[in-house]
Amino acid sequence: NAGVTQTPKFQVLKTGQSMTLQCAQDMNHNSMYWYRQDPGMGLRLIYYSASEGTTDKGEVPNGYNVSRLNKREFSLRLESAAPSQTSVYFCASTPNRRQGSEAFFGQGTRLTVV
Amino acid sequence: GQQLNQSPQSMFIQEGEDVSMNCTSSSIFNTWLWYKQDPGEGPVLLIALYKAGELTSNGRLTAQFGITRKDSFLNISASIPSDVGIYFCAGRRSNDYKLSFGAGTTVTVRA
Secondary structure (H helix, E strand, O other), X not given: XXXXXXXXXXXXXXXXXXXXXEEEEOOOOOEEEEEEEOOOOOEEEEEEEOOOOOOXXXXXXXXXEEEEOOOOEEEEEEOOOOHHXXXXXXXXXXXXXXXXXXXXXXXXXXXXXX | OOXXXXXXXXXXXXXXXXXXXXXXXXXXXXXXXXXXXXXXXXXXXXXXXXXXXXXXXXXXXXXXXXOOOOEEEEEEOOOOHHHOEEEEEEEEOOOOXXXXXXXXXXXXXXX
């Protein structure tokens, strides 16, 4: 059982380049999330998807777009990467919206924008 | 999500010591969670708390849900080298299923 799988694990981009971070979960979870982690700032929510077919902005959505392709997959796209988007990105999923739905995280994507 | 105030930011501890860290918020939460992140990995859930006053253990770890519902603490007893990592608190409010995270406590153990 793989849980939450993110690809790639590492990426270096030039400013202005675009890329898509992929996330898939095999736990039949309804809700999925994208976070970024920066030193001393914990995990900040970028976008989330409460269920298949819906997406909503989190705390720091600017510069990102997302697609909930199906129940398993939730991708994060950077259309024009900026150095401020250098970070570690984590995808997470939860079974449902109710209390007790604790988040399971992927291993992260380490992105550097130069 | 609203950031939680987590302290201390970092700690160096001696193997065998007991340590504590805590998390506070200006808002009421109905769920408190504690995660651990090992280097190069994603956070892994350690303990989940759902009721004010609840005290829950997981091996050498003990966490409590504060009575005011605005705070939580985590204790690690008899530290060992594998306790190294970053510990995050997270909370969820009653009308929101999204999690808010603290900035993390980095734990380093001296052998």
